[in-house]
Amino acid sequence: MQDADVTVTLREQWMVESQVFGIYGYFRELPKRAQTVMLEIATDTHIGYLTNGLQRLPPSFCVLDANRPWLCYWILHSLALLGESIDDNLENSIVDFLTRCQDPLGGYGGGPGQMPHLATTYASVNSLITLGGRNALSSINRDRLQAFLQRMKDPSGSFRMHEKGEIDVRACYTAISVASILNFLDHELMENVGDYILSCQTYEGGIAGEPGSEAHGGYTFCGLATMILINEVHRLDLSALINWVVFRQGVEGGFQGRTNKLVDGCYSFWQGGVFPLIHKLHQLVEEQLRMLDSCEHEHDSSQRYLNLPEERCQIDRSHFEQKGLQSHPNIVNLSGVGLDFVKRSANIGPLFHNLALQQYIILCSQVMDGGFRDKPGKSRDFYHTCYCLSGLSLCQYISLQDADSPPVAQDVLGPYSNLLELTHPLYNVVLERYYKAHEFFSLS
Numbered sequence: 001m002q003d004a005d006v007t008v009t010l011r012e013q014w015m016v017e018s019q020v021f022g023i024y025g026y027f028r029e030l031p032k033r034a035q036t037v038m039l040e041i042a043t044d045t046h047i048g049y050l051t052n053g054l055q056r057l058p059p060s061f062c063v064l065d066a067n068r069p070w071l072c073y074w075i076l077h078s079l080a081l082l083g084e085s086i087d088d089n090l091e092n093s094i095v096d097f098l099t100r101c102q103d104p105l106g107g108y109g110g111g112p113g114q115m116p117h118l119a120t121t122y123a124s125v126n127s128l129i130t131l132g133g134r135n136a137l138s139s140i141n142r143d144r145l146q147a148f149l150q151r152m153k154d155p156s157g158s159f160r161m162h163e164k165g166e167i168d169v170r171a172c173y174t175a176i177s178v179a180s181i182l183n184f185l186d187h188e189l190m191e192n193v194g195d196y197i198l199s200c201q202t203y204e205g206g207i208a209g210e211p212g213s214e215a216h217g218g219y220t221f222c223g224l225a226t227m228i229l230i231n232e233v234h235r236l237d238l239s240a241l242i243n244w245v246v247f248r249q250g251v252e253g254g255f256q257g258r259t260n261k262l263v264d265g266c267y268s269f270w271q272g273g274v275f276p277l278i279h280k281l282h283q284l285v286e287e288q289l290r291m292l293d294s295c296e297h298e299h300d301s302s303q304r305y306l307n308l309p310e311e312r313c314q315i316d317r318s319h320f321e322q323k324g325l326q327s328h329p330n331i332v333n334l335s336g337v338g339l340d341f342v343k344r345s346a347n348i349g350p351l352f353h354n355l356a357l358q359q360y361i362i363l364c365s366q367v368m369d370g371g372f373r374d375k376p377g378k379s380r381d382f383y384h385t386c387y388c389l390s391g392l393s394l395c396q397y398i399s400l401q402d403a404d405s406p407p408v409a410q411d412v413l414g415p416y417s418n419l420l421e422l423t424h425p426l427y428n429v430v431l432e433r434y435y436k437a438h439e440f441f442s443l444s
Ligand SMILES: CC(C)=CCC/C(C)=C/CC/C(C)=C/COP(=O)(O)OP(=O)(O)O
Pocket: 119, 122, 170, 173, 174, 216, 217, 218, 219, 222, 256, 257, 258, 261, 262, 264, 270
């Protein structure tokens, strides 16, 4: 039998049997060769699927007309993770297309002439940084973009997604991420953002889209990353957040977005992406735990579970004020936060099962004709392709102490040729493209 036939037969057999025995246990019983063959990432096929999608993008993509900058980002970032770059003609036509999506008063819409929106602004900026050429980076009108973000700022501290649009944690993340990566984050944009995000951390420990809603992986990543970027992460109840996120990994190996829902490949990044952030915060987590311990000695220990984040954050805040820690937002160098964060050590082992997650992504989400999907039975799409690959990459690098050295083979499930590029854990652009952009925007 050819390797390809072995793969198909084993995959089908595995799909049935894994439902009976549990995926991880069953898979470990297979012969080594079968495991390796089944666990290969079909890199060339994925590149074909993605490149084809990109070529069909400009000038119109019909039903997804308001989503074209997102399609650019999902595809370009997926290609970058796979180590693929695109030719100059295609790069120039994408820069030209995104320039036409740029509003004369700042920000990017879903297509040329459309109202500027924070989500498509984030997608456009990350696309241009992923393209990385001078032409791409200099096409961003930073002054007008800053003015757009100021117009979207709401008194609650959060932002509106667009003029008269909704306010939520996603808006905080997209605005702050863009301002940070383009090096114009200031105190006016950051004002009360931390208060708003804090009000969205729920009794479960995760973060909801808005106050009073249910904790969800998408918003938890957005809220946590934003708090780091504005240097207020100490205000979150990190142990409660960790407690929530670790229980979102299912027996299938993948993550669910919220309690009692099904696992889905895209949460490999939204939930999985919380771990590289938490790992780098381990000292702060330990400090918070020590503080809670001493607090519990003074008070009835049942308060720990009854008092919601609002009260606990009072403890955290006064603690930090007392100690006068350097992390206070007024004295931190905001332009260096993204760079300093990747250089921080993460001196603890993974707090989730990184091999089981890779197994879910490769065996359940991977479509052998190219692309990735939510789960078996669903169709592939560029969104799931982007976030499955982003999740796969973070699993491979999760134990790494030093961003400049390659991961060990034990952390890369399947053949070592599965290794993807490393992504920046706060912005989700490939690290090496981030470095280039950081240099460019530090000088301009
Ligand atoms: C940067 C940016 C724009 C981030 C977006 C983050 C994100 C993925 C938010 C999730 C939104 C949400 C509540 C989905 C629930 O959908 P569902 O009910 O269909 O799925 P579920 O059953 O898995 O919860």
